[in-house]
Amino acid sequence: MIARRIIAVLLENEAGALSRVIGLFAQRNYNIESLTVAPTEDATLSRLTLTTAGDDRTIEQITKQLNKLIEVVKVVDLTEGDHLERELMLVKVRAEGLQRAETKRTADIFRGQIVDVTSDAYTVQLTGTSDKLDAFLRAIGKQEVIEVARSGVAGIGRGDKVLTLK
């Protein structure tokens, strides 16, 4: 069964390490739906979160192949347990005439913030699961969306579960 997975990776914060991860996905024909990467509180490590889809065997291969990369320190499939996922979206939406108020209300319902305003458009900032961001875009309607910038998913395990060096 094909399922969406969120995989978190601790990676040596070295030049070229990221290209090995991305290259692996291309080389072995695994898909990447989203990818985020940034240094962690430990400057020698980067944390990478990627969302992918695959059956159990593919996901097992993905985690094994990631672990084989010399610069990969740890790999966790967050979707195996309780976890939090968040994505940030900045979206420029048409906002003219009557529609201005409607767009504002929709943004409020989704707990979005209007972070930039022009005479005919709003820029809305929204965080949440990818599903929530998708739902917002549907609610606004394709016709009204001018531009979308999404961060990709960042994820973390719930409760005591941690992904650190130790």
Added chain:
Amino acid sequence: MAEMLSGADMLVRALQDEGVDYLFGYPGGAALHIYDALFRQQKVEHILVRHEQAATHMADGYARATGRPGVVLVTSGPGATNAITGIATAYMDSTPIIVISGQVPRNVIGTDAFQETDMVGISRPVVKHSFLIREAEEIPEVIRKAFYIANSGRPGPVVIDVPKDTTDPNEKFPYEYPRDVSLRSYNPTTRGHGGQIRKAVKLLLAAKRPVIYTGGGVVQGNAGKHLTALARLLDFPVTNTLMGLGGFPGTDRQFLGMLGMHGTFEANMAMHHADTIFAVGARFDDRVTNDPAKFCPDARIIHLDVDPASIAKIIATDVPIVGPADSALAEMVRRVEQELERDPEAVDRAALAGWWDRIGAWRGQHGLDHDQRHRGDAPLLPQQVVQAVYRATNGDAYVTSDVGQHQMFAAQYYKFDEPRRWINSGGLGTMGFGLPAAMGVQFAHPRATVVCITGEGSFMMNMQELSTCMQYALPIKIVNLNNQALGMVKQWQDMQYGGRHSHSTYRDALPDFVALAESFGHVGLRVESLAELEDAIPKMFSARYADRLVFLDAWIDPDEHVYPMAIKGGAMSDMVLERAGVETDGVGDDGADAPVP
């Protein structure tokens, strides 16, 4: 106080400290500081090749024959790109080689400078790891890490890209070779899990129709001795992959021969009908399994491999064991011994006897018996040539091959009793591998008989190395199974494309190989019949030519096919065993007259 050395001197000193005896390479602008450092020392002997691809295959052959990493030095740009095929070859067969490439100076990286190429980028999918030297000071540590990574866990090639300015002879740094290496992100498994090993032994003891299927991991993992002990203890049949030949003695009664696409009838039948398969250091390659959905329907599978990613990649595994083959097999031998001591009936001897009877029956039907065909003046058969080489060398030579029909004939008919004797490009299937690999083997084992069984197509891909062989007086014996065509391509065209030989023949354009070998200063011989072969082979391996490279150009039946051959999309038991009906034309035909179905 540590000695002060330039980057180039540190690099060469680090190779010395790693115990490197040979460096296979080719100079060029970005590597010249390093070449100068090589000139000023004696410990590392540099071998000047004629093409960088050959340098990588030499290092690979050296590594496969010894278990020690082979080392290559090339320059930037074309030097680096020419090395890629050899790196990919080593990657697919998991052999430890270190490729040091010159790079343009740091301040011009990224500017499309003369002979610049992104070596780390271009090699990335075919290396175990790679390094770009950022500061000269890190050279000793990077070299230490590179050797450690290349030759631990599942071995593989490591690239070190060295910008020219980090080897500047005028900038010196304190040199100290690191004694230890630790990488927090790389800790290969050093022991198989005890619980899994116990489970595996239990399953093996309960087996009624077992097969032990082993690959290159047994050869590379120095586990042949333990494998043989375990197989003998249990009286189980053993089959080897193309990469695994020699892991178990080829002349042993329990040996079924190679399995897979051109494996023996008995090996493939036994696999298909087995109830228990113990795979060691093998990766269920598509050339072994045929259609994975039809693979060994009744078998429970135990898989021992040092690389966890090889387990359950293609075929689901019942008992996975991650770890090095040698220690895990040694522990299994101990456990089986204990069990048999406690209860001599712990193995189902009656079931095994029945299983061996079935295997015996399959053996009787096998397709590897060409002795009775083609006598006298009939065209020479490639199988006869390999058998003659086997007899003349007492089965004790190092044999390298290229890729194609000759490779399969060599694998089928030369029986390897020892690991590391059979050296070929199994995974990538690199034509042009055989001669340079043989050269690497000969450097590693100067007194050994090294035979390169090749075909004229493969040979012509790296034949420039005949010059290197002359320069270093390498007494390699080259056996050219000359069928005047790209034989395996032609065989597929015969079997699957109605005999249309699309661009697989070149009869009228072949060189006179005897004259060619002689022009390089070597000995050339030609045979076209069994009688001539029987005359030439003893000559080739005689004391008279012990110090000479001899090139035997054996003109064989151009229409011979390799059998058995797996039927595409079938199970392992689905094989073509012999040529069906009348087939088409002879050699040199472009297919115009061939019947089109």
